[in-house]
Amino acid sequence: MSVIIDGSTSVTINSGAVLGITSAPAQASTSGTSIDFTGLPSWVKRITVMFNGVSLSSTAQFLVQLGDSGGIENTSYVSSSAQARDALASIGGTSTAGFLIYQGSGGGNNATGIMTICLISGTTWISSHSAGNTAASSGISGGGTKTLSDTLTQIRITSTSTDTFDAGSINILYEG
Amino acid sequence: MTHRIVVNVETGVTSIVEYTAEEQAVHDAAVAAQVAAEAAAAEAQALADAAAATPAPTEA
Numbered sequence: 001m002s003v004i005i006d007g008s009t010s011v012t013i014n015s016g017a018v019l020g021i022t023s024a025p026a027q028a029s030t031s032g033t034s035i036d037f038t039g040l041p042s043w044v045k046r047i048t049v050m051f052n053g054v055s056l057s058s059t060a061q062f063l064v065q066l067g068d069s070g071g072i073e074n075t076s077y078v079s080s081s082a083q084a085r086d087a088l089a090s091i092g093g094t095s096t097a098g099f100l101i102y103q104g105s106g107g108g109n110n111a112t113g114i115m116t117i118c119l120i121s122g123t124t125w126i127s128s129h130s131a132g133n134t135a136a137s138s139g140i141s142g143g144g145t146k147t148l149s150d151t152l153t154q155i156r157i158t159s160t161s162t163d164t165f166d167a168g169s170i171n172i173l174y175e176g
Numbered sequence: 177m178t179h180r181i182v183v184n185v186e187t188g189v190t191s192i193v194e195y196t197a198e199e200q201a202v203h204d205a206a207v208a209a210q211v212a213a214e215a216a217a218a219e220a221q222a223l224a225d226a227a228a229a230t231p232a233p234t235e236a
Binding site for chain 1: 178179180181182183184185186187188190192195202203204206207209211213214217
């Protein structure tokens with residue numbers, strides 16, 4: 001028996017997972033305190049969060065939070081991120097409120113890069129990120145882990161403070 | 177008013193949702209916790225920098 005995939009539509013396998021990578025609609029990150037991607041299917045095992053020149057209104061850092069049917073969870077993360085700068089000492093931090101992306105504390109900072117979040121087992125997710133900040137000629141990297149109380153259904157990109165997004169765009173890819 | 181953007185990947189619908197009072201309170205509490213953590217980290221870094229800058233004692 002031959003199987004032909006012509007690319008005209010998605011292909012599902014026995015578990016219900018869609019074969020290949022699915023993209024959400026990209027969002028302009030120019031307002032609001034967070035961007036939520038909800039309705040993620042239960043078969044998702046890897047999420048890629050993409051930042052394209054994203055910046056915040058003040059001095060906060062980026063946070064990526066996971067959620068399930070009970071809502072977004074904002075505690076019990078183990079997360080760290082650091083920024084290696086061209087002309088200044090490295091800086092960084094940790095967070096238990098989400099997966100931290102430490103873009104720096106000065107105005108005009110931004111991030112372009114990727115955070116990958118993978119299901120390692122059960123409801124435990126592992127994250128890793130790598131990004132650049134053109135305002136500081138710097139590279140940002142880090143990682144973290146979080147065990148959800150239930151199956152992941154949503155993801156939130158926000159900040160460590162009350163900052164609002166003021167530039168760039170954000171999107172996610174997800175796959176089973 | 178604080179709002180967030182919500183994208184439902186199942187339906188493709190994007191909406192702007194204003195924060196409820198309860199969500200705003202949770203958000204503010206998280207902000208306070210993060211500020212405290214960053215202050216502690218900054219203080220630890222300052223102590224470490226000061227220790228590193230202190231010259232080692234020399235023998236007379």
